[in-house]
Amino acid sequence: MSRPGRDEDPDRLYIVTGGRSRADTDAFDLVTLVVAESEPALGMQSEHVKILRMAERPTAVVEIAAELRLPVSVVRILLGDLLALGRITARHPRTGAARAGGSSLPATDILEQVLVGLRNL
Amino acid sequence: MDSATSDRRPAERTPLSRSADNGLKIVIVGGFGVGKTTLVRSVSDIRPLNTEEVMTQAGEGIDDPSAVRGKTSTTVAFDFGRIGLDERTVLYLFGAPGQERFWFLWDRLFAGTLGAVVLVDTRRLADSWYAIDRLEHHGTPFIVARNDFGGPAHTGEQVRDALDLPAHIPLINCDARSRESSKAVLITLVEHLHALSSAQESAAAQETHP
Numbered sequence: 573m574s575r576p577g578r579d580e581d582p583d584r585l586y587i588v589t590g591g592r593s594r595a596d597t598d599a600f601d602l603v604t605l606v607v608a609e610s611e612p613a614l615g616m617q618s619e620h621v622k623i624l625r626m627a628e629r630p631t632a633v634v635e636i637a638a639e640l641r642l643p644v645s646v647v648r649i650l651l652g653d654l655l656a657l658g659r660i661t662a663r664h665p666r667t668g669a670a671r672a673g674g675s676s677l678p679a680t681d682i683l684e685q686v687l688v689g690l691r692n693l
Numbered sequence: 694m695d696s697a698t699s700d701r702r703p704a705e706r707t708p709l710s711r712s713a714d715n716g717l718k719i720v721i722v723g724g725f726g727v728g729k730t731t732l733v734r735s736v737s738d739i740r741p742l743n744t745e746e747v748m749t750q751a752g753e754g755i756d757d758p759s760a761v762r763g764k765t766s767t768t769v770a771f772d773f774g775r776i777g778l779d780e781r782t783v784l785y786l787f788g789a790p791g792q793e794r795f796w797f798l799w800d801r802l803f804a805g806t807l808g809a810v811v812l813v814d815t816r817r818l819a820d821s822w823y824a825i826d827r828l829e830h831h832g833t834p835f836i837v838a839r840n841d842f843g844g845p846a847h848t849g850e851q852v853r854d855a856l857d858l859p860a861h862i863p864l865i866n867c868d869a870r871s872r873e874s875s876k877a878v879l880i881t882l883v884e885h886l887h888a889l890s891s892a893q894e895s896a897a898a899q900e901t902h903p
Binding site: 601602603604605626628629630631632634635637638639641643644645646663665666667669676677678679680682683684685686687688689690691693 | 706708709710711713714715716717718736742743744745746747768773775776777778779782783784785787802803804805807808832834872876879880883884886887889890891893894
């Protein structure tokens, strides 16, 4: 297992993102599942093509980052581009957390579902 | 300590079901060599993967290339694995280092986590003080799991004292190499979360219908 990006040429990251260092949107959690809505098009940036191929089945943002060997923040920028173009959709995590008053405990029904899954392992 | 060659799972990607639509996460926090990756590997459907996040200094312009060029950035690497819970729900397990610089990225990476497991080695309990402190600060519910390295036996009370761990936070023993034991750690965490969440939901119901 090698650590991606450790000796990464910073210029590569710069070029991949067109010089941007931050995503315009916080739309992508680490575990947001990305789904491709179209085939890669001719002349598309190679990272975009790779993402669309991977996301033929739902694929988490963090798995895309690991596969492309790019930092998560860079992948978020690339995903933002694809989302804006309508080439992907995003299935966001649902924990049922109320998020009120700083409290963000997951809802009991979600936790029960997780328990059933874990006990069946 | 983790030998990648002993992992017989295929190296190629294993896609999720087409119906998968909810990714959840649990974070395993602990010091170097405490067995985070071992625990993740024990229960994961996939061979654990590794990725990283780069944090740039606050206040930099969006188009500032130096933000990506390294001087002002901090890189944190982390491992993760995955458990398909049912046709729609996938649980991601993240092994996160407990070191100080990592916590700058907590909110960006692990906001919305169901909860956390602090994995401790009783020979180096002080390594986990900082992590416990930060989890309390972030309001992230957690349990403590003591990975058995065969060192001198400590009672639960001794460990609790050394960690200054309140009585309501579960403390369990585990063997991160064992699938059943690692599964039990996750179940203990989720049961703890369920108890907390049930208490909160019934308190909220009380307020609405006194």
